[in-house]
Amino acid sequence: MVTVNFPAALQPLSGATLVVRESVHTVGQLVKALDRLVPGLAHELDDPLYNFAVNDELLLHNVDARPVKDGDVIEIVPSMAGG
């Protein structure tokens, strides 16, 4: 079971939190599983604005291959670096 927390901008589609109960081993697999739960969510996540954090570790590259395991908490973090 992997818990995914969403930012306000995505919550109309996803809600604040989704729990993925099917077996997933990478972030890439997780996104596909999320899309099965909420069709269209993968498309929304394919946006440079959104980064993934696995157990509070913000990922900046090699995201799809990043391992995830049962019990992990994933957060979708809108990421900007210039303001």
Added chain:
Amino acid sequence: MGIRERVARLLEEMPRAAQFPSQGATLFVDLERRETVSAFTPLAVTRTVLAGRGANMYYLHRLLDESLTPLHPDIPLIFGSGLLTGLVPSAARGNCTSWSPESGVLLDSNAGDYFPSFLRMNGFDHIVLYGKAPAWTMIVIREGVVTLEDASPYVGMDNIEMREAVAREVGGTWTKNLAMVNITRAGENLVLTSGVMAGPKAVYARGGPGAKMGSLGLKAIVTLAQTHEFPTARPYKPYNRHIAQKLLATSVVKNALSKTGTPFLYKPSRMLGAMGTRNNQETTWTEGLDAEHFDRYRPGMEGCFRCPVNCRPLNDLHKSTPDKYDKGDGPEYVTLGKFGPNLGIDSVEAVIRLNNICNDLGLDTASTGSALGWAFELFQRGLITTKETGGIALQWGDAATIETLLFMTAAREGFGAVLADSTKAVEKGHYPREALRYLIAVKGLGQSDPHDARILKAFALGLAVATRGMDHLRNRATLEINARINDNAAFKSELYGGVVSAEPNGYAGKERAVRACEDIYAVGDSVGMCRFTTKLFNSPTLPGLEEFRTQIANVTGLEFSDAELRQCGLNVMGVERLINHRLGVRRQDDTLPDRWFDEPNPSGPYQGEKIDRQEFDDLLSRFYAISRLTSEGVPEEAWRKQLVGALGQT
């Protein structure tokens, strides 16, 4: 040759009529003699560096006498609006340029709100100010007619009171037909971290423009004119609709900027372990300052002239008996970082209140926050004590003391006079030389934003080579923080014109990312486009060269190819480097604080990361090579001759 001879020589070369539709005049104001004259920027200059920031550099290049000092009245202060300012959605910006009294190098600052657009509504694109007014003066431009008026009734006023008084006494309505740039007591007192206010919060900051304006005895420039449409070469409004739609469809605008504004940036930086904390001794801070914690204090959003984005958050602390600092505009991410983690403050309410005080006092929150963070670390280390601070203990997180220090800084009272000297505090004899080890600054300018760039090497290079000093708004390759782009090698190469390492902490190819950003941002500044809505700054899909050249052609009739426009951006940087070279800047100044080379990042997923000196030096050499710069960081001889040929000899 004095300033008047330089201006006279320049005027001989300048046309007396507009060179293309929509071009406004350049107004020269001799404040000492109370004389004005106007002419137009030559077409060859426009084709080389455009307008706005670019043409400001032309005027500074021609009028600067580097044998003087920055606050000498013969050193001009220049305001300029972009080629598209006031005509295109989100193009509401202008620049303010001089020789910085804070850093000692180029002063160049960009702001929006309404003044740059309303200046153009009065028929002026640039104002060049010089000479010291015999008494405090206010320039008033009413429907294009310029008068120099007595500013003595406004002396001693800060921003809130000044705006109320001017609206009452000059007439007009803010955001409708009235706009102003003005200094506060801090500018009058030559505080080196003082800005020129351009609205309730908008400020020409960085490098002490407030002090420079104060040194000329100029309290304000007020414009009063009805807004109108410009005669243009071709219809431009249909394409404006395309630009507005593109802006509003961009995810970063739709889902972040127009919802909460820039405080969104705080969270990814702290999670990454890149949030400059306690003067960059640490790199992460409380989640209690994440943007959502500001939601209940944000009654709405506002924006600049004809900008559909509206990214400026308003604030209200909902006090039952509020004083004037319990409501206001902002904070932006820079202020949140500089007055939050940088000073060890973890309270949303305290950050908002300090933000509102800085807006009223006309203090640049980046430079002021940097000066405070430096002083607090020196106190922590015992390099200064209560003996130097006048009995004030500088304790991290003590917002009440920081509030007091802000007022002391604006008034140059007690230890405030030390803070008012900013990065010059060692040179002025306030701090021991050892204090420089803990100064987070480049080329004499404290870091603009709180992002600790030991991890992201493109950010580090950008901060090192920025022509005005340690500032992210000149060239930051912000997309280095976006994983989707890092993981799409082909797209990333297309964006930057060559291979750039996917690894945020790698050095390979990062010179290309900084070069591409520096070029397009300089073009954006010179046409008046906001950085937040310029391609490559937080999004790859915002308006860029294609949109700029299309609207330049529609508005002015001047045709540019993408390559020619990019060359204009490079030219702006080239002229800035020629100016800096005259001010003594060399390769050794394109560097970073020692802390980032010597101390490993203490937290986060990149714990242990720092800047490798040899790798950085190699990266700098590659950056110079693709930028057509010599090993000392100035334009190569052939290019220098081209620039001087177009802009004229100094």
